[in-house]
Amino acid sequence: NARHGPVFTQEPSDSIFPMSSGDKLVFINCKAKGNPPPHYWKVDGRDIDSGSDQSYSLVEGNLLINNPHFINHGGVYQCITTNAFGTIVSREAKVQFALQNFSQKLRNTVTVREGQAVVLLCGPPPHYGIKYSWVFNGNRSFLQQDARRFISQRTGNLYVAKVEATDAGNYTCVVRNMMTNATVFSSPTPVVVRVMGEYEPKIEVQFPDTLYVSKGSSVKLECFALGSPVPSISWRRADGNPLPGKIKINHSTGDLEIPYFRPEDAGVYECVAENSRGKNVARGQLIFQVEHLQWTQILKDAHMAIDANLQWECKAIGKPKPRYRWLKNGQERVHVEAGRLTISTIRLSDSGMYQCVAENEYGSLYASAELKVVGMMLLWKLLLLQSLMGCLA
Incomplete structure (x- = not known):
């Protein structure tokens, strides 16, 4: 037993x-x-x-x-x-699940004026671990990204900063599963082009306002602006300090990549989009985070007498700062303050398995311990037995 x-x-x-x-x-x-x-x-x-x-x-x-x-x-x-x-x-x-098929429902025609910007939505199926591409007019080769055209690897959407007459045609989103190389195609989106003039940049793709990055990882910031003439993209730090020398900027797409992230790379980064009609700036903060949640104080099994008071505490470190929950026999427990669980005047019904859960948006940790509630006489016998076992050891 x-x-x-x-x-x-x-x-x-x-x-x-x-x-x-x-x-x-x-x-x-x-x-x-x-x-x-x-x-x-x-x-x-x-x-x-x-x-x-x-x-x-x-x-x-x-x-x-x-x-x-x-x-x-x-x-x-x-x-x-x-x-x-x-x-x-x-x-x-x-x-x-890594990848499903696109819906084969026909897509609506997109009408855009020459010189204007356009965003074509990919609308990918449920997926994980994929790469996005686009095909123009059924060509065997994929559409190439440049200063004028950008494909977001976060949403799959195709952005064209300034539409030209030759952009008229059918656009198909292509999704490839990086694990299996399986590929699925969307229904084509027809694009019709009409004529228009110049306008200032509008940043359509940008990185999050706040981004937590773990030590040693690589972070890529996307930035793409619509506009006519086609905007140029540049990067800077908001505090005026120079960009880290190790950064890589893809001048054709405007992406900025910081490899081997370190605490000194943290800060506010700005993407600047500029053309002859004006300028637009997007900014976001990169925050250095402890890679994983870690316990600094965990639980130990407890033998307690009826009517005694119990206070259990667990502590974890991590960024963002973890929140705490307590479970008794797998169910949520109330009357909890941060990582502390207090039970006053213990009853036999308080016996069971307790778990402290520390969690933030990047993960969770579970620690468990058992509470056995016994009469005072039995508790003294258990303590005496433990003491004797310790002496024999």
């Missing part, structure tokens, strides 16, 4: 399922010790009933998804395990 609450030895992790691989199964791992009965699972906070939903099944507590579908089975999964001493929940695992 188990003498302690359950403890995870393996928790589920984020997974990407390449839909074009031909596989028909997704396997999500979860293992625990502490003699618990089989696990059960949640997806997006809802219990999974493998008895009524034939697409889910359990294999020694691990979750198997049969014939997965990106709408029905994409989401955040969590494993739950329990025994006589309580319940704990695993970390959350995101299941994503």
Whole structure:
């Protein structure tokens, strides 16, 4: 029989399922010790009933998804395990699908004046880990980016700063799965061109107002402006300091890349778009962040007497500063102040498995401990036994 609450030895992790691989199964791992009965699972906070939903099944507590579908089975999964001493929940695992087909619905004609700007929307299918390109009039080669044309690798949209008469035709968005090289094509978007004059730059693509970057990573800032004449793009730091010497600027697309990010690279960066009609500036702040959340204080199992008072505290570091939640037997717990959980006048019903969760937008950490509530006499016997065991050791 188990003498302690359950403890995870393996928790589920984020997974990407390449839909074009031909596989028909997704396997999500979860293992625990502490003699618990089989696990059960949640997806997006809802219990999974493998008895009524034939697409889910359990294999020694691990979750198997049969014939997965990106709408029905994409989401955040969590494993739950329990025994006589309580319940704990695993970390959350995101299941994503790499690429679907475009809708083949016909796209509306876009009418634009010569010299004006235009944005063509890609409207990609559900995806992960992809590269965007565009094809013009069914040509075998992809449309080339230059000072006038830009393809965002964040949205897939095609931006043309100044339309010319030769731009009239059909445009097709192409999405390639970087994992499997599978490629899908959108329906063509027809573009009709009419005549117009000059106007000042308008920055249409820009980087976020605030961006957290981890040490050693590479960060790419996109900036593209519409306008006539075609605007030039330049970069600067808002504090007047020179740009880091290691930066790479792609003069054809206007992208700025900072490799091997360090604390001294943090700050406010500005993109300047300029032509003979005027100037426009976009800015955003790069903030150096601790790469991962890390515990600095975690929990220990506790044996407490009835009517005693308990205060548990957990602490983690990370940027942005983590928030804290507490769970008892897998359920949300109230009366929590930051990373501290206080229970006054303990009762037998307070026994169970407790978990502290530290989280920010970049991840989460789970720490667990067991609270055993016993009578005062039994507590003295346990403490005495522990003391004797310590002396023998």
